[in-house]
Each structure stands twice: as structure tokens, then as C-alpha cells.
Amino acid sequence: MSLRRLSLLLTGLMLSSPLLAASTQYPLTVDNCGVPLTFAQPPQKTVTIGQAATEMLYALGLSQQVIGTSLWFNDVLPQFKDANDHIARLADNTPSFESVTGKRPDFVPVQFEWMVGPQGAVGTRQQFHDLNIPTYILPSDCEGKNNRVGADGTRLAAFKVETLYKTLAQLAMIFDVQDRGQQLITGYQARLAKAVEQAKTQGSHNVSAVFWFSSPDLNSDPFVAGRKGIPNFMLDTLGMRNVIDSDEEWPTVGWETIAKANPTILVIARMDRRRFPADDHEKKLAFLTSDPVTRNMDAVKHDRIVIMDASAMESSVRLFDGIEQLGAAVQSATPAP
Template sequence: MLLPRFFALVTGLGLSALACASPTHYPLTIENCGSTLTFTHAPVRAVTIGQAGTEMLYALGLGDKLVGTSLWFNDVLGKYKGQNDRIERLADNEPSFESVIGKRPELVAVELEWMVGPQGAVATREQFHELQIPTYLMPSDCESKDNLVGADGTRLQPFRIDSLYKSITQLAEIFDVQARGQQLNAQLQASLAKSIAAVQGKDLTHTSALVWFSSASLDIDPYVAGHKGIPDFMLGTLGVRNVVQSDEEWPTVGWETIAKANPTFLVIARMDRRRFPADDYQRKLQFLRSDPVTRNMDAVKNNRIIILDAMAMQASLRMFDGLESLATAINRYDLPK
């Protein structure tokens, strides 16, 4: 049995990380999404634009370094609530440039390039760098991706899980907590292996899914997961086919087209954000069960609807919880052949 051995190896890596990790040698230079970042010391004041980076820093034990957060889809995980309650939330969505620089950060960690990038909703990287404020972009949103095409960018290559581990490794190096980074990555790798093992006995050859994130209005086409992004990686990892073939991260697709594809499962996002009507997953469910097109889909008639936190559909720590929830849900169903 290879998987138990893998779990044992990963656990060993996590426990031994404190002993084998070497300290950061400053000045530290890191290549990040087309920019060269140099740190003369571990940042003592950081701002995050994006919940994924916020919870990564919490998991690395760096909550005391945060002076501001922003861009939240779900409430903070319960285990981080104590840390989070002490930190100012600059905005639920995108913060103003002035509010970020007003915190005098030595690092701004950014989840999505459309927030801080060439067409940044907050600012460009150059605007921050001119003020000697380094911006760290999550590699999962800028490597092998063109964020100038499509509303949320277009994947040039499929999302790679290594890019998420890379974020953790590099943030741990920047803050000189490499042992914690190694341990966290080992735990995530074990979680991934556990989710894969959970569905190994299931025949998913003819199983497909659609992932519905939100909709600007319930009477127009929904934002769904493209076939090279994070939800597609999650489905593919478990052996489920995504019915959407667009390379865009979150394209809009009509319900008639979706109904014709007839996915086995519908996966819908649950979020605490209320930017669009369909941010409320209960309104998604009401729509699916009442609309004349969607109510006749097999997934709706057979209640094969899986609800995941929106952050579980992002390159975040919650993605691993999302994989486990997907695997558990899939195992509950007797699937059509």
C-alpha cells in the first residue's frame, strides 16, 4: 500500500521541518511574477489583498505581522478568528490605494493580479514599488496565465498545485519561518493524497460536473469554472470531467448550453460576500429548482448538488478542505453508468 507510506513520509517531513530548515539570509531576493523583490529583513508590517494570502499568513503563525486585510469571500476560519479579530479590515472587496499605503506596509501580499497589476483595481505594482513597498503576487494567479484577457483572466496552461506550495514556501522564506512553511506544505500534501484515496474505488468514468461561482444577475448567464483553473484541477484530481471547455478562469455560459451538457453534479459556491445576487447560495438553489431550463437537469432532479465555500474554489488552503468535501459528497451517490 503506497498511500499509508506516503502519509507516514509526509508526517515525518512535517515533524522534522523544525530541525532541518535553515534561516533566511538577508538581503533576500525573490523573482515574483515578472518583478524582482528584495528584502533586507523580515517584514514587520504587512497588508493582504485577498483572503487566500491572509489565511496562509495565519497558518504560518504570522498574524502579528498583519496590519490590514481585504477582499473576503467567506468568513475567516474559526481557528484563525482570534488573530483576525485584532486586524483592521480595510475593505470587504478591493481596498483603496490610499488605505493600503496608509498602513505603511513593508509587504503587500496579493491573491489576484486584477487587484494589483497592469490594470489593477487597487493600483499597479509600479505604484507600490515607487514607494518602496514590495508586492508579492500569488504565483497561482500569474504564472501561465494572461490576466488581460477575459474578465478574470485566461489560463495559458492548466493550474499546477506546485504554484500554491510555492506561495507558502516563498512567504515562509520572506518572513524567516521556513520550518513552518515546510510543515504546512507537508500537511497539505497529505490532505491531497487522502482525498484522492477516498474516491479510488469509485467508477467516475462517465461522471461530469459544472462549478457555478456566482452571477451578476440571476436572469443572465452565470460565472462558471473554466477548464484549466482551480476547480477544474479539483475535479480532474478526483477523476471528474468539467463540462466547461473555455480557457477563461470564470467564463459566462448560458444555462441552455449547460443543460445540454447535462453534468452529473452541480457544484455551487457558498459565500458571505454579497456583491451579486447569486453570492447567496440559497438563491442559487431556488433558481436551479424553479427555472424551467435548470429544474429539468438530471443533477437538479436527483439533488446531486454539492455546496462548497467560495474560497475552496480558489488557490488557497481551503482548496484542500474543498477536495475532501467533494470526495465525501461524491461517495454518497450511486452514480449513473
Template sequence: MSLRFASLTLAAALCAASAAQAQTDYPLTIDNCGFPISFDGPPENVVAIGQAATEVLYALGVQDRMAGTSLWFNEVLPEFADADATVERLADNAPSFESVVNKRPGFVPTMFEWMVGAQGVVGTREQFADLGIPTYIMPPDCEGKDNLVGADGTRLAPFDIATLYKSIEEMAAIMDRAERGAEIVTDLKAREAAVVERAEALDLPDASAVVWFSSADMELDPYVAGRKGIPAWMLERLGLRNVIESDEEWPTVGWESIAKADPSVIVLARMDRRRFPADDYERKLEFLKSDPVTSHMSAVKQDRIVILDAEAMHASIRLIDGLETLAEGMAALKE
């Protein structure tokens, strides 16, 4: 077991006596992103659409009640490898509506509203509801956000990590694992506070960054993190200024504009999916070092480039992992 969850084992033992008090009182009804969902008991045959939702379920220890998973960006966390081996991968990217409903799921959680929503790639919430299947959108992707504007939605308010913690606690309640959910949230909050303290100790008052997720083509403008999304929250928590000012989740911005801003640090997403050429972080590195515009940026010339797993840039249990890796990379700014 990794150190990330070792503390949870001790906490679980200490809280065993009170675990019965944390059992979910069914029937349970939750207002999820303006859509009410109800459960008469712990759901079976759960199909998760999105790595973030899946790994929350693995952390809750309910893989035995899962019938499928889909939409992955990185390899599963090592501590969840055994759990993942028992759950069918319906698709590496978006699954079909039929592949999901054929599992007769009692619960379909997703990390993105564009998977299951008004313009859902997989289906709408109404389509699933008509079949008696409750769907759940993780709150970070719907609260304070308009997913009908921009390719990946537009933030109406800055990302709040409280929505991630809410996701974990609500999914835990749905699955009758409230005690476990509380332990996970407590651990993540403690790690968040610790890494912020380490970053503040670096005392970098004028440091800036840009976060490059991917590009539809290497010759096209990159998808970079907007100023109100999850990566922007990560930068702000660690005292870095995001040089991108768009409210879109992942706007495309020209390299000339980025080079003019000359960020102190460039953050690159590493992922195992290959939807676009720039999904390969090594292709990103090659581009930065060879392009006549980007090769003259200070961060490129001085090798101030941090590689983060794409899933650590999402509202997932890996988010604090990403903060910790980014804080380690920031130390190079003191050299």
C-alpha cells in the same frame, strides 16, 4: 486547534532542533511573476489583499506583523479567529490604494493580479515600488495565465497545485517562517493524496460536473469554472469531467448549453460577500429548482448538488478542504 493543523504542532516540535537552519538568509530577492522583490529582513506592517494571502500568513503565525487585510469571500477559518481579531479589516472587498499605503506596509501580498498589477484595482506594482513597498502576487494567479484577457483572466496552461505550494513556501521565506511553511505544505500534500485515493476508490469513470460561482444577475448567464482553472483541477483530480470547455477562468455560459451537457454533479459556491445576487448560494438553489431549463437537469432532480466555500475554489490553504468536501458529495453518485 482543528485536526487540520494538529499534525503541524507535532511536526514543529520534532523539527525544533533544526529550525535555526531554516531561517531566511537576508537580503532575500525573489522573482515574483517577472517582477523582482527584495527584503533586508522580515517585513513589518504587512497588508494582505485577499483572503487566501491573509490565511497563509495566519497559518504561518505572523499576524503580529500584520497591519491590515481585505478582500474576503467567506468567514475566517475557526482556528484563525483569534488571529483575525487582531488584524484590521481595511475593506471586505478591494481596499483603496491610500488605505493600504497609509499603513506604511513593508510587504503587500495579494491573491489576484487584478488587485495589484498592470490594471490593478488597488494599484500597479510600479506605484507601490515607487514608494519602496514590495508587492507579491501569489503564483497561481500569474504563472500560466494571462490576466489581460477575459474578465478574470485566461489560462494559458492548466492550473498546477505546485504554484500554491510555491506561494506558501515563498511567503514563509519572506516572513522568516520557512520551517512552518514546509510543515504546512507537507500536511496539504498528504491530505491531497489521501482524498484522491478515496475518490479513485469510488470508480466513477463517466461522471461530470459544472461549477457555478456566481452571476451578475439571476436572469443572466452564470459565471462557471473554465476547463483549465482551479475548480477544473479539483474536478480532474477526483475523476470528474468539467462540461465547460472555455479557457477563461470564469466564463459566462448559457444554461441551455449547460443543461444540454447534463452534468452528473452541480457545484455551487457559498460566500459571505454580496457583490452579486447569486453570491447567496440559497438563491442559486432556488433558481436551479424553479427555472424551466435547469429544473429538468438530472443533478437538480436527483439533488446531486455540492456546496463549497468560494475560498475553497481559490488557490488557498482551503483548496484541499474543498477537495475533501467534493469527494464526500461524489459518494452520492454511487447510490
């Protein structure tokens, strides 16, 4: 091949392919929720606290760097099952500080600040950092949010999907896989834009909804999505309306109040954990169709109930599955003119 033809070929490849991201330069310092984290090299022994953080690392192709996981709501995504089967699960729910540090990790990404934070159920960031173990809180759970108010914190500002993209970009930089991170972000942005366009054509502005996550007891007030969290972002993005008016992440609201608001659809969380009786979505369905208040709601009478993985209601790679599922339900849920 002549030099001229080789030059033309390389030029064509450069024009038809996205530019490669620059490699990480170590030592790398990243600001995480106001805490500077410095990495001399990519982490090799990561323990995750939270399914969202775990599946983000898997999506970035980093399963070989994960040595332990914890805090699961759903079974792992099918495409990650083989890799996940070989990684220790320290706990289905909250792991102990000793079980995490006992794996001698060099990095601990955390989904919720109430797990590792000032009042951490597992421990404080300082406890981990005293052992030279950097902890990384997903920005979506600390930026624009006060986690010292309410069981799951209170949003000071509405959730923005940019914090999810920021998490992916920062994790990709920490592990020096920026190309993979950018590919994921670009793909998720395209899926989100497509879901929004489809919802607009289906009259989503006429649809209201409530998200029921779980309940301490089936006869008690349910945990439902507030107006500034991830589910509300999904509704706002698709042009739908949340009937719950609260800044808490997952406030408890009485069924009488919800029934009076009469949402067009009910979205109920499906999860594999069994911390509360209402974690079982089948029990949720049985309650909705038998309770004298809920069974008369239009969404129940007309079977406008969406069953969504709990992890899709979090700032995770499953959020995009959830928003596509919600968008697909708009057409059947739109009231007749």
C-alpha cells in the same frame, strides 16, 4: 546521563524528526512573477489584498505581522477568528490605494493580479514600489496565465498545485518561518493524496460536474469554472470531468448549454460577500429548483448539489477542504451501473 547515552538520545531524535529548514539569509531576493523583490529583514507591517493571501499568513503563524486585510469572500476560518478580530479590515471587496498605503505597510501580498498589476483595480505594482512597498502576487495567478484577457484572465496552462506550494514556501522564506511552511506543505500533500485514493475507489471517472461561482443577475448567464482553473484541477485530480470547455478562469455560459451537458453534480459557491445577487447560495438553490431549464437537470432533480465555500475554489489553504468535500460527494453522485 553518560555522554554515550546522551549521544544515542540525540541520534534517535535526529532520525525520528524531520530536518529543520535553514534560516533565511538576508538580504533575500525572490523572483515574483518576473519582478525581483529584495527583503533586508522579515516584514513587520503587512497588508493583504485577498482572503487567500491572508489565511496563508495566518496558517504560517504570522497574524501578528498583519495590520490590515481586504477582499473577502467568506468569513475567516474558525481557527483564525480570534487573531483576525484584532486586525483592521480595509474593505470587504476592493480597497483603495490610499487605504492600503495609509497603513504604511512594508509588504503587500496580493491574491489577484487584476487587483495590483498593469491595470490594477487598487493600483499598479510600480505605484507601490515607488513608495518602497514590495508587492507579492500569488504565483498561481500569474504563472501560466494571461490576466489581460477576460474579466478574470485566461489560463495559458492548466493550474498546478505546485504554484500553491511555491507561494507557501516563498512566504515562509520571506518571513523566516521555513519550518512551518514545510509542515503545512507536507500536510496538504498528504491530504491531497488521500482524497485521490478515496475517489479512485468510488468510481469518480463516471462523474461530471460544473462549478457555479456567481452571476451578475440570477436571470443572466452564470460565471462557471473553465477547464484550466482551480476547480478543474480539483476535478481532474479526482478523476472527474468538467462539462465546461473554456480556457477562461470564470467564463459565462448559458444554462441551456449547461443543461444539455447534464452534469452529474452541481457545485455552487457559498460566500458571505454580497456583490452580486447570486453571491447568496440560497438564491442559487431557489433559482435551480424553479427555473424551467435548470429544474429538469438530473443534478437538481436528484439533489446532487454540493455547496462549497468560494474560497475553497481558489488557490488557497481551503482548496484542500474543497477537494475533500468534492471527493466525499463522489460516492453518492456516481450513477448506478
